[in-house]
Amino acid sequence: MSFAAAPVATPQRARTFTAVVAAAAVGAAAAGAVALAHGAARDQTTTLAAVTLLAALSFVGSGLVAWRRRPEVWTGALMVAAGFCMLAGSLANFDSAVPFTIGLVVAPVGAAVICHLVLSFPDGRLHSGLERVVVAGAYFVTVPLQVVMLMFMGFEHVTGCPCPSNLLFVRDDMALHGAIMSTQRILGIVLAVAAGAIVLRRWQRASEPSRRALAPILLTGGVTILLLLGTLLAAQGSTRSWATVSAAERVATALVPLAYLLGLFRARLGRVAVSDLVMELDQAPEPGRLRDSLARALHDPSLELAYWVPESEAYVGIDGGPVEPVASGGRMVTMLERHGRRVAALVHDPALAEDPALLNAVSAAAGLALENERLLAELRAQLEQLRESRARIVEAGDTERRRLERNLHDGAQQRLVSLALALGLAESKVEQEPDTAVTLLQAAREELTLALSELRELARGIHPAVLTERGLTYALTGLAERAPVEVALDVNLDRRPPPAIEAAAYYVVAEALANVAKYAQATTATVSITMEHERLRVEVGDDGIGGADASAGSGLRGLDDRVQAVGGSLRVISRPGEGTQILAELPLRS
Amino acid sequence: MTTSNGSDDPAEGVERLRVVVADDSVLLREGIKRILEEGGFEVVGQCGTAADLMLKVRSYEPDLAIVDIRMPPTHSDEGLRAAQEIRERHPGTAVLVLSQYVESGYALELLADSAEGIGYLLKDRVSDVKDFTAAARRVASGGTALDPEVVSRLVGRRKGTDPLDDLSPREREVLGLMAEGRSNQGIAERLVITDRAVEKHITSIFGKLNLPAAPADHRRVLAVLAYLQD
Numbered sequence: 108m109s110f111a112a113a114p115v116a117t118p119q120r121a122r123t124f125t126a127v128v129a130a131a132a133v134g135a136a137a138a139g140a141v142a143l144a145h146g147a148a149r150d151q152t153t154t155l156a157a158v159t160l161l162a163a164l165s166f167v168g169s170g171l172v173a174w175r176r177r178p179e180v181w182t183g184a185l186m187v188a189a190g191f192c193m194l195a196g197s198l199a200n201f202d203s204a205v206p207f208t209i210g211l212v213v214a215p216v217g218a219a220v221i222c223h224l225v226l227s228f229p230d231g232r233l234h235s236g237l238e239r240v241v242v243a244g245a246y247f248v249t250v251p252l253q254v255v256m257l258m259f260m261g262f263e264h265v266t267g268c269p270c271p272s273n274l275l276f277v278r279d280d281m282a283l284h285g286a287i288m289s290t291q292r293i294l295g296i297v298l299a300v301a302a303g304a305i306v307l308r309r310w311q312r313a314s315e316p317s318r319r320a321l322a323p324i325l326l327t328g329g330v331t332i333l334l335l336l337g338t339l340l341a342a343q344g345s346t347r348s349w350a351t352v353s354a355a356e357r358v359a360t361a362l363v364p365l366a367y368l369l370g371l372f373r374a375r376l377g378r379v380a381v382s383d384l385v386m387e388l389d390q391a392p393e394p395g396r397l398r399d400s401l402a403r404a405l406h407d408p409s410l411e412l413a414y415w416v417p418e419s420e421a422y423v424g425i426d427g428g429p430v431e432p433v434a435s436g437g438r439m440v441t442m443l444e445r446h447g448r449r450v451a452a453l454v455h456d457p458a459l460a461e462d463p464a465l466l467n468a469v470s471a472a473a474g475l476a477l478e479n480e481r482l483l484a485e486l487r488a489q490l491e492q493l494r495e496s497r498a499r500i501v502e503a504g505d506t507e508r509r510r511l512e513r514n515l516h517d518g519a520q521q522r523l524v525s526l527a528l529a530l531g532l533a534e535s536k537v538e539q540e541p542d543t544a545v546t547l548l549q550a551a552r553e554e555l556t557l558a559l560s561e562l563r564e565l566a567r568g569i570h571p572a573v574l575t576e577r578g579l580t581y582a583l584t585g586l587a588e589r590a591p592v593e594v595a596l597d598v599n600l601d602r603r604p605p606p607a608i609e610a611a612a613y614y615v616v617a618e619a620l621a622n623v624a625k626y627a628q629a630t631t632a633t634v635s636i637t638m639e640h641e642r643l644r645v646e647v648g649d650d651g652i653g654g655a656d657a658s659a660g661s662g663l664r665g666l667d668d669r670v671q672a673v674g675g676s677l678r679v680i681s682r683p684g685e686g687t688q689i690l691a692e693l694p695l696r697s
Numbered sequence: 698m699t700t701s702n703g704s705d706d707p708a709e710g711v712e713r714l715r716v717v718v719a720d721d722s723v724l725l726r727e728g729i730k731r732i733l734e735e736g737g738f739e740v741v742g743q744c745g746t747a748a749d750l751m752l753k754v755r756s757y758e759p760d761l762a763i764v765d766i767r768m769p770p771t772h773s774d775e776g777l778r779a780a781q782e783i784r785e786r787h788p789g790t791a792v793l794v795l796s797q798y799v800e801s802g803y804a805l806e807l808l809a810d811s812a813e814g815i816g817y818l819l820k821d822r823v824s825d826v827k828d829f830t831a832a833a834r835r836v837a838s839g840g841t842a843l844d845p846e847v848v849s850r851l852v853g854r855r856k857g858t859d860p861l862d863d864l865s866p867r868e869r870e871v872l873g874l875m876a877e878g879r880s881n882q883g884i885a886e887r888l889v890i891t892d893r894a895v896e897k898h899i900t901s902i903f904g905k906l907n908l909p910a911a912p913a914d915h916r917r918v919l920a921v922l923a924y925l926q927d
Contacts (some may be wrong), residue, residue, distance in 0.1 A: 577800075584802055
């Protein structure tokens, strides 16, 4: 649809143009009416002539409506042209030579224009060679042949015709004139049959939504062509039969613009269906029913709906399987977007593009419903994640407490018990066997030293005091000293972060270094802390075997939970053979 | 630095050094007092807060202040800050800082400017009476006492190819003891070797590590620590 048919671009100029055309049509019709009032029409009843005038006006009116609606489509222009041709026909009723001649030349062109209109409906273009030939033939018959025919026809010989002179008249040649008229008639019949056949085939081949769009013009236009054929055939027969068929043809022609307007009205009604659609969608139908609702609203049972999945950057169908929405087999694809983001795609009959307003309205409604669906699904997923995370954190806390209890029980408590034993023993021996007592006391002291050392490390594992007192630099130095691999420490802080963030950063490094010690088989590790304006970056890398999986190990997952709980994010990059890198970003502003 | 007070028993040859003990646990204070008095010190004052400590140091001008790091009101690092204040205001008073845990960060903070007359030990060390009193005496006399655990961390922190690897195991031991602030005699006693052997080891160590020879023990500590810190 890329015809630059309309010469005017801005609404202001369009309005002016429309007004001018409408005024011209009304003026011409008025003139025609005046002519009728003065004398009878030449070859038809006054009533029929009046009907023709009204039909001409409705052609112009409908044509203007069609043109304003879709300026890039020739349908409107053709309808206006047909209307003016019919108005010109009434000029032939005048008694002056000029209007008479103009009327004779221009009036028959109307038939060719209507033929063009019907065959090029609805997109205003002729698609097959046959169509082009038929339309070209129609113009040939009604323009050059008509002119030539008129050159050899003087109206003095025509009975019952007090006509003015034909300005194109050159010389009287009945034979030639008759031959041309016969040619016109025969060609006309052939072209009418061909046009009728084309219309029939279009109708047969059309899909349901196409038929909805084509029905008004094809039906009335088809009937008009048929009746035109009839008049051409009846021209050989009796005058009465010819008059009847001709009258019927005039009436049918008059119906064409009305049918067009009816089609528009029906489309507007179709848009009312959108509000029903919106209400239906509000009930949040399952994906299958959404497609059905849309197909119903758009009168296209073959409609397909494909959902856009941003995570995998692909479309999926209703069943979740991958789908490729392409405009193949004459179908059209319309993207549905919300706030500039792709949501879904509709694959539908191209006839729907005839009513872009309806398509847009339905797309918007569908987009809204889809967005709601998506947000709901996202929310549910997030809630689920949160629930799981909290459960994990609680479980981790319990596990840690159990570990501590076990440590204390098997470690320090055990030692203190043996210590009490030793002291008790020493107390009993101190008088009789002082040397034994001394040995026992020495052993007791050693046990005590060990117990103290263990408790110290345990306390440090629970929470290192130096983290609270001096902050990350000191605490991380301690971690680095205790690590079995060489740790290069690079801490850049211009101020102390809030305690929760400090703790999170500390535990990230502690867990990461513990993993390095346990799994990485590395020789060196690097720990780097950088403070940016809004966040703290914690990076721990090693040169080990890599292949760490954040989802597999509970340690890394617990870390992820902890980091997310303070509003941060954790990334693990660990390609096999390329070491492991743990990157945490923690927010510095709540 | 050293104030000889004239002890009651000059034959012992032990100077009766004057000490102030600061710890918020009364039990521990009393225990330390007993141990020190056994060891020939004179405990001239006890207190439980940093403010009180400063008062007592100002009043008594002791040779040594033994300070717990954690004291009221915040129970975080009052003792540490008090120690630094004492060194600034009362250079004649040595400070021995005690803590439930040792962090190399704090050790380096304390020894930042000078290792003279400063000590940093785990409270556990108090239970080894001989060692503790020797360390206290050393610090009071202007030397250094750094907890072996801190030293082992500083030494152990170095991994990979390292000139320390050139040292023999014995030399590494000697290096550690030097870092603790012990004198040659102290090292010899600890390792049960002769003074001469110690001197030989030290020369070898300084040579291998390319350290400048330091006359006084506390400067030696700084040199070794500076080396270990890199």
